[in-house]
Amino acid sequence: MMVFNGKRETRNGMKLSTNIDPGSAQPLGVTRPEAVDLNGINGRKITVVSEKYRGLSREELLETAARLGSDFEKFSGSCSQCTAAALREILGFEDVVVKVATSSCGGQAGVSSGGCGSIIGGTIVLDYYLGRPAEMLSATETRSQSLETLHNAMESARLLCDRFIKRYGSILCPQVQTKPSGS
Secondary structure, rough: OEOOOOOOEEEEEEEEOOOOOOHHHHHEEEEEEEEEEOOOOOHHHOOOOOHHHOOOHHHHHHHHHHHHHHHHHHHOOOOOHHHHHHHHHHHHOOHHHOOOOOOOOOOOOOOOOOHHHOHHHHHHHHHHHHOOOOOHOOOOOHHHHHHHHHHHHHHHHHHHHHHHHHHOOOOOHHHHOOOOOOO
């Protein structure tokens, strides 16, 4: 799909949004069949791969995520939500994570000028695992552990963004849409 003057191309009368390989830009590295290393941030290894996918290699997991993301996008729309849904299928996290990614598609709420929904969906999933919990926030004092957790989450998201930029040239919806693999 291409974006021209803020208007979206349609197919079969249905508005389309980004159809990115969500798994290919994810900073996942399988170290054993049941564990995912989220780029070793703080040396954390989190056992999260759904039982159905535990025997797959890193490459197979990435290919599966890409295929699932494309399939979800083809039939459901919302690149951000479909990225989260594909990763949920493999990682098995709560449905609410997919729900919160609903309208972060099409350059943010369909305006075609913001961040790519696939990168937003991927970042939402990373934050689910590595993000700063609400109880760490304070309206009255600076908490060093809170800031460290924020920094680590941002570092992980930055690695995802760097990989995405390397592959697609940008993290912005309009620029990604002009790439052959962003249609």
